[in-house]
Amino acid sequence: MAPDLLVRNGLLFDGSGSAPRQTDVLVRNGKVERIAPALPTPPGVREINAQGHWVMPGAIDIHTHYDVEVEAAPGLKESLQHGVTSVIFGNCSLSMALGSAEDAVDLFARVENLPRDVLMRWLDGKVNWTSPGAYYDHLEQLALGPNVASFLGHSNLRMAVLGKERCMQPTQLNWGEENALRSVLHAAMDAGFLGLSVDMLQWHRWKGFKYNGASAPSHYASMAEFRMLAGVLRQRGRTMQATPDAGRRHLVPLLAMMSHGLGRKPMKLSMLTSLDFTSNRQLGPLTRALASVINKGLQGDMRFQSLAVPFELWSDGCNTPVFEEMQASACLMNADSAAQRQQLYRDSDWRAQMRREWLSRFNANFHKDLAQMHIVACPDASLVGQSFAAVAATRGQAAVDTFIELICEFDESIRWHSVIANDRPAELRRFLQHPYIQLGFSDAGAHNRNLAFQNSHLWLLRDALLHSDAMPVEKAVWRITGELADWFGLDAGHIAEGRVADLLVLDPEALKTDLTGPVETEDARMGGMRMVTGSGRTVRQVIVGGHVVMDQGTPHAAFEQQRFGRLLRCQLP
Structure with a gap:
């Protein structure tokens, strides 16, 4: 049971995009019981003085690859310490929901550029589930730091249904195979998965011995297969996360058309990625124009994921x-x-x-x-x-x-x-205000020698605080909390009476000065160097389910021993 808390006299941004207000927040039994100024302090309640600080929902990171790391380090500290209280993994067609530990290692090692020996150690003897529902039951048992949710990976789905040989053949599926793919996807939706992640990017390859260098299984699917699975997602009101092929850009509009709602229910589509690429300044505007055509002209429900920092x-x-x-x-x-x-x-x-x-x-x-x-x-x-x-x-x-x-x-x-991208600050502040951009795509848990965007959401808030040409702070808070929670169907992202208390207490003065970009650190569990970002004194308290899991940079005494976060099963009808 979470201890009771009273967060006193903070400037509350509730995640709805409405103007902030100075008030107290009383948390009992892990939920927000009351929001009002000058609340009395009940006996035995811990009081947090938030005078001069912001109180907001914990941030949501919609694109991570913590699927394997959560098995060894379920606290997911590299995101939690920056005020992220909910993470989504299972992206880019890869997930742990189906398949053996060996197959997972072979895929994640190269696609996410993680040490193969480290992945094998993290998964040693732990993969004992055989269905999406059983995998979610397993996640319910981990000593989570933040909340977690997941997509079902299309590559894993193809391997489980078609077998390893056939899943890497660009052949037409028969009726039985199609029906089996649909059946497993429906079972994942029944368990509460957010949807399906698919991948066309030819850069994503196997690291395994027999299939070394071959493309991930999702790449071998036909457009007919993608459309068939999109039909299941549309029927169930769930999301397709798509990574298109950067070398075959003509496929991007074909993927986008799966979202349209002319004469049918639209399908939610969250696609990588809209950035200000240094190699081609037209790609970013083209992606945003495409989303506008699909959503406004064709009644779709499509978004492009983006970053609020330079892509270094x-x-x-x-x-x-x-x-x-x-x-x-x-x-x-x-x-x-x-x-x-x-x-x-x-x-x-x-x-x-x-x-x-x-x-x-x-x-x-x-x-x-x-x-x-x-x-x-x-x-x-x-x-x-x-x-x-x-x-x-x-x-x-x-x-x-x-x-x-x-x-x-x-x-x-x-x-x-x-x-690689987002090197023009004023342009970045401008395009992040586009209505069909989703703030996310940190890739946390992957490419640990190559990049680090774990505090990207805090840079968005910093720009909102310091620059007149950025979006207002309350809108920036909404974009990384309530907007994402509502679109993906997560019980998170809002501060309201009766809601679970996932809160962030933030120092706006430190926000102005303390954020750092990627730096190299040693991480024993990673087996060597890991790139991370810093937030200094910006994040004061991180509260998950009513528990103060991070207090001024110090983890709870029971961190990674006690369960704080919860599994977020999709709430969409």
Whole structure:
């Protein structure tokens, strides 16, 4: 039972988008009992002085990949400490709801760029469920820090129904196979899953021994299969989370059309991603225009996920997600050892292919601008701080030749940084106000050497506080709380009498100064380095289900021993 709390005299943003008000919030038995000014303090109630602070619903992170990490570290501290009280995983067609531990490791290791040995250790002996409902029953038993919800992964669904061989064949399904896919998806909806996540992005590949380098199973589905499964989601009022193929952009409008509501019920569609890409400034506006056409003209219900911070990427040589789009660098990621990579480095044909693909701009998504790729670590310390283009200039070489030479010489010990998108602050503040943008896509729990966006929602609040061209603070709070909860069907995101008390007490003065971007830290459970973000003194208390789980940066004494968060089963009719 949660202890009773009285959060005294804070500026309350209730998650509805309405203007804030100075008031007290009384929490009893894990729920908000009363909201009013100058409430008396009942005996035995802990009082939190929120004078000068904001009181708001805990933030919701709609796009994480904590599916495996939650088994080893169910407190999910890297998000919780930034005031995130609800996370959604099961994205990008990958989930733990179906399949063996070995299959999960093979998929998550490469798609999410996580150490294979760490994933195997996290899952050792823990996967004992065989259905989506049993998986949700399992999540109910974990010592959760925040609340969790999940999509069913399409790749896992295909493996479970079709088998590993057939799920990776682009063949037409027969009636029995279609019926089996529908049946399992219905069972997941019955259990309370938010919907289905699908993936067309060819960068997402297996790391396993037999299928190393092959695309994830969701990629082999036909558009007819996607439409068939969309029909189940439409019938059940649930959501499709979609990751389209960046190299086959003509498929994006085909996916978007699944949401339309002309003569039928619309389907909720949450798609990756609308960003201000440095490689193509038109992609962001095009995605938002597409969403407007689907929703306004065709009566659909479509959103594009986005970030409130620059999309910064750190990479170890060719080991980086964006290099999966080139076959030459993807071959390096197929290698299981440095010795195998060295064989490729010595191959003149491989070098020629790498050079050719680097210089090709056809369907390129990564900017490939070597002047924007800066070396941050290297055995040759004289190179640190320089861009690859600058190093090339001193050597009198073409930049791409210098890049290939350095990668071949230093392999994954040369580490570099670049900004992929959202590098224009004023433009970012402008487009995040678009009605069909969803604030999310932190990718928390994945790519732990490459990126960190765990406090992106706090940067949105900071911009709202400091910049007149940003959205008002109350709208920014709504966008990361109530708007998302209502759209996905979560019992979260609002502060109201009778609702579960998932609260964040935030210091607006610290918000102005204390946020940091990604930094490298050591994480023993991760088996090495992990990139994280910082919030300093911004987050004062994080309250989940009435429990103060984080108090001024210090976890509850029973953190990861006692269950604080809950499983959020979809509330949509």
